[in-house]
Each structure stands twice: as structure tokens, then as C-alpha cells.
Amino acid sequence: xxxxxxxxxxxxxxxxxxxxxxxxxxxxxxxxxxxxxxxxxxxxxxxxxxxxxxxxxxxxxxxxxxxxxxxxxxxxxxxxxxxxxxxxxxxxxxxxxxxxxxxxxxxxxxxxxxxxxxxxxxxxxxxxxxxxxxxxxxxxxxxxxxxxx
Amino acid sequence: xxxxxxxxxxxxxxxxxxxxxxxxxxxxxxxxxxxxxxxxxxxxxxxxxxxxxxxxxxxxxxxxxxxxxxxxxxxxxxxxxxxxxxxxxxxxxxxxxxxxxxxxxxxxxxxxxxxxxxxxxxxxxxxxxxxxxxxxxxxxxxxxxxxxxxxxxxxxxxxxxxxxxxxxxxxxxxxxxxxxxxxxxxxxxxxxxxxxxxxxxxxxxxxxxxxxxxxxxxxxxxxxxxxxxxxxxxxxxxxxxxxxxxxxxxxxxxxxxxxxxxxxxxxxxxxxxxxxxxxxxxxxxxxxxxxxxxxxxxxxxxxxxxxxxxxxxxxxxxxxxxxxxxxxxxxxxxxxxxxxxxxxxxxxxxxxxxxxxxxxxxxxxxxxxxxxxxxxxxxxxxxxxxxxxxxxxxxxxxxxxxxxxxxxxxxxxxxxxxxxxxxxxxxxxxxxxxxxxxxxxxxxxxxxxxxxxxxxxxxxxxxxxxxxxxx
Numbered sequence: 313x314x315x316x317x318x319x320x321x322x323x324x325x326x327x328x329x330x331x332x333x334x335x336x337x338x339x340x341x342x343x344x345x346x347x348x349x350x351x352x353x354x355x356x357x358x359x360x361x362x363x364x365x366x367x368x369x370x371x372x373x374x375x376x377x378x379x380x381x382x383x384x385x386x387x388x389x390x391x392x393x394x395x396x397x398x399x400x401x402x403x404x405x406x407x408x409x410x411x412x413x414x415x416x417x418x419x420x421x422x423x424x425x426x427x428x429x430x431x432x433x434x435x436x437x438x439x440x441x442x443x444x445x446x447x448x449x450x451x452x453x454x455x456x457x458x459x460x461x
Numbered sequence: 462x463x464x465x466x467x468x469x470x471x472x473x474x475x476x477x478x479x480x481x482x483x484x485x486x487x488x489x490x491x492x493x494x495x496x497x498x499x500x501x502x503x504x505x506x507x508x509x510x511x512x513x514x515x516x517x518x519x520x521x522x523x524x525x526x527x528x529x530x531x532x533x534x535x536x537x538x539x540x541x542x543x544x545x546x547x548x549x550x551x552x553x554x555x556x557x558x559x560x561x562x563x564x565x566x567x568x569x570x571x572x573x574x575x576x577x578x579x580x581x582x583x584x585x586x587x588x589x590x591x592x593x594x595x596x597x598x599x600x601x602x603x604x605x606x607x608x609x610x611x612x613x614x615x616x617x618x619x620x621x622x623x624x625x626x627x628x629x630x631x632x633x634x635x636x637x638x639x640x641x642x643x644x645x646x647x648x649x650x651x652x653x654x655x656x657x658x659x660x661x662x663x664x665x666x667x668x669x670x671x672x673x674x675x676x677x678x679x680x681x682x683x684x685x686x687x688x689x690x691x692x693x694x695x696x697x698x699x700x701x702x703x704x705x706x707x708x709x710x711x712x713x714x715x716x717x718x719x720x721x722x723x724x725x726x727x728x729x730x731x732x733x734x735x736x737x738x739x740x741x742x743x744x745x746x747x748x749x750x751x752x753x754x755x756x757x758x759x760x761x762x763x764x765x766x767x768x769x770x771x772x773x774x775x776x777x778x779x780x781x782x783x784x785x786x787x788x789x790x791x792x793x794x795x796x797x798x799x800x801x802x803x804x805x806x807x808x809x810x811x812x813x814x815x816x817x818x819x820x821x822x823x824x825x826x827x828x829x830x831x832x833x834x835x836x837x838x839x840x841x842x843x844x845x846x847x848x849x850x851x852x853x854x855x856x857x858x859x860x861x862x863x864x865x866x867x868x869x870x871x872x873x874x875x876x877x878x879x880x881x882x883x884x885x886x887x888x889x890x891x892x893x894x895x896x897x898x899x900x901x902x903x904x905x906x907x908x909x910x911x912x913x914x915x916x917x918x919x920x921x922x923x924x925x926x927x928x929x930x931x932x
Contacts, residue, residue, distance in 0.1 A: 319689060322693045323696050326696045329704040330704065333707040336707075337707045337710070341654075345654070349719070352650070358647065362647075366649060370575075371575040371580065373592060376506075376592070385508065385589070387511075418502070421499075422499060423499060424498040428502075430572065443649075451718065452717060453716055457790060457871070458872065458874050460870075460877045
């Protein structure tokens, strides 16, 4: 049996198999990005404020401690649903919560995990809040299982 | 070592090991911060230590892959490297860029680093594992392109073996997929989707080609089994890796926006992802059973066997544990993910780099049959200490993850513990993980110590008769 299965057959499985699945993956990517995502990621709500908020999210490396939609570090709470958890789904409540929270950091409680103070202006905190609110509205197949993230 | 220019891999291996030490030091810092939250705060906040830990890992593995390539390609092609000078220049460029970037993380506030490197004009920073300033990303791209040019020129002018073809295909894939690191749309859902083109398609795609090629090369050298047999295995293994792994990317698309058909596709294909790793185990043990010589470098043999087993456990079994969508719904982004990540990276990629180092470095140091018995025994102590410690790190993180899911994810709203309340409950497991991490560090010190023991092994013990027609 070992002889019937030749090296060139193995090579053909490799080349044919990977070519097929690369093409399938590209097709599915096309379908996901072109057809499905515009319906699911609420891109019509993607305002200037949200974009600025995303840059703040990135420039302060928030994902180095937090997760967002379950991706990132697991040192601090999930933030894709923090708008629902801490803002009760209300823009104004969430913004004032965020201002209070960001300005109270770090707590300096001995032995507890510390979040740095990023010295953001009120406008920047509002931008960040807008980004997190927008993120909370992406259709993510109903993840996380509960409000705690 | 048949070609003088293979020696250029030596600085790559040495630098890789130095960065490995740095990676583990910061791993210990992180492990401690999990339980003593304000440790080193505000000097080194968790996010900075984590960036250093993960980026050092990626960079030292790349150094290891490059060293492996510079060592293997000339010997496989039976010709000198196209340009050893270029390899040296790129070494210094990469080493300088890597070091500067890590120093930047440590000594410059991240937002300030983004400002200093003009991130606003070409924003790519601040995404997990892709935290490097854009200028570093461009530098890495240029280093990889120069490296590929050098290696492809070498391979083209000599013998074209399957090992070289698979290795270089994997490296080209690595370079092409890196381009997605430069794509950072302002839509987070799109950003995340294509982010996985770098992350998943590297570690569960093209890196498996690189791993398979290195493993095949070392097994050819250590066992003396006919190249035809080994190459056939290699083709089948990398075929399975890509057939399962490409659509397997879907297991990352469950909860970040893409449509529900990915729940099925991702579950089914990623459930098959352990297959190539299982085949690597069977492959390595089979070839070693059918060996036609007893190579005196037993330490290298141990690494080669170890990497297949640990990759199968870490990437295969621990991956499968939480890859099915109904399970992943509860475990996504928990300590289960961390457990899997640690053992998979160690088993598949750390250990394959240490395998080729264990095989090639003694030869480059003028010890064609491997290090002295004493040195090999010490190296094997390092192997077992690091490997067993990693098993315990993984088990403790798994226990922490199961508890985290139980406390924080499974109960309904109002009953589930908050993230931090849950973390307090599982602190004991974080402490045990830290202790296991300290043992890992001890293992690394022992391993590095083995390089300083003099002497070499005697020649090969025996040569078995030619393999029977269909053994």
C-alpha cells in the first residue's frame, strides 16, 4: 500500500487541496465582506467620533489588558458590551460613567490590578465612549453569554 | 555542515535564545501581576509587559526560522548561500529594529510612541500582537523580503528538494500574509476579520509548513531514512495543515461580526486541525523506529520527538477542547484560550526552533556528532524542566479557565460574577501558574548552561542494513 501511494500523489493532494481551499476561502471572504457584513456591523453609524475613538483605543493599547469581542488580553474586563453593562444601553449615562471612570484611574489600592490614567480630555473620552457604543451594536451572534462579558 | 555559508545561521540562533530569555522574564512579571495587581505599577503596566512578552516571542521565533532556513537551504540545495553578506546585514538590521522597538515599549509611553512614529499618518499600531510602530512593520517587511531574495536565489541555483520547496513556500506565505498587518480599516469588524489573516494564517497555516520542513530535515539527518519516504510524509502533513487550517480560520469568526455559516465551517474544519499535528507524531516516531543509524546527538532526537507530541497536545488537543462553536461561546477569550496559546506556541514553534538549534549548533561548533554526553544530559534536563513546567502552566490555566467560565459565563445576568470578582476566586491557580513559570525559567537556565559544557560525542554507533522493501 505504501508503494501505491506515491510521492507525486502526495504532492498533488498538497497542491490541489491547498489551491481549492484558498479559492474557497477567498470566495467566502468575498461573501462575508461584501454581502453579509454591511447588514451586521452597523457601518451606517460609523461616525467621525467613532473613528477617533478607535484610534484612541489603539494609541493607548487598551487591548493590552482588555478584550474586545473576546479578543485581546484577559487581564481586565471585556469591553464590547461595556456600553450595556455600565451605561445601561444609554449614550448619556455611558458617557458620564466613562468620564468618571477614566478620571478616577488609577485607584492605587494596594495589591489590586491598576489601570493607568491616560490623561484623556473630555472630548477624547466621549470619542472612546462612542467607539465602544458602536462596537456593542455589531451583530456578533449574541456573544457574550451574559452581561458580565 | 557541508557549506561554509551555513554558518551565518549562528548569530540568528544566538540572538533568538537571548530574546527567549527576555520573553520568559516578562512572562514572570505578567504572571505575578495577575496576582499582585500593582506589581511594577506604574513603571511597567501589564499591557507593556504583555507587548514585550508576545512581541519577543514572535521576533525570536522569526530569528529561529531564519537561522533554520540559512542552515538548511544551502545544504539541501547543495550550494553556498547566495549572499552571506546580505544575511549578516539583515541580521543587524533586524536585531537593531527589534531591540529599539522593545526599548521603545519599555521606556516610552505607548501613546507617545505612536506620536513619535507618525502613527496618525499610517495607523497600524495598538492591535494585539501587531503593536509595533508602522516603521518597524515596514522594516520587518524589508528584512523578510531581503531574506527571501537571498534564500530563493540559493535554492534556485541548486538541487530542488521537497524540504526546500515547502520551507520556502511557507516563508513566502509568511511574507505575503504580513501585508495584512498594514491594513487597518476604521471599521473594527473588518479590522478584526483581516487581522486574523496575519495571526491565524501564520500560526495555523504557513508556519506549519515551516515547522514540517524543519522537522523533515532533522529527521532525514538523524535517522538516515530514505528521503523519498520522508518527503512523501511531508507533503501529506502540509496538505492536511492547509486543507484544515485555511477554512479553520472560521473558528475565529464566530463572535466578531461575520455571518452564522462560519459557526459550522469554523467548527468542522478546525475540529480537523489536530490531524496534521497527529500525523507529525506518527511521522516522527515511525521514522525513528525505522532509523538506519543511531545518531549520537540524542538531545536533538529528543527535541524532535518532543515537539511533535507537545504540538499535538497544545495545538491539537487543547485547540480542539474549545474550538466547537457551542463550547467556544462560553470559553472565548477566557483563560482557556491562554492555556491553549501557551502550550501550542511552546510545543509547535519554540520546540521546533530548539530542535534545529540542538541539531545544527553543535555541528557549527565543530562537533559533527553532537555535544558531549554530559552536555546532552544537561540539555535534556532543560528539555524536561521546560516541557513539564509548560504542561503545568497549561493545566493551571485550564483549571483557572474552567472556573472562570463556571463563575462568570454560565450563570445568567444578575447571578454571574463580575470579571474581577471571578478573578479573585481563581487567584490560587494563578499563583500555581506563576510557580510553574519559575520552574520554566529554571529549565531555561539549565538549557542555556548546556551550551557552556565542553567536549563532543563520539561518531555514529552503528549503521543498520538497508531498509527492507516495504517496512
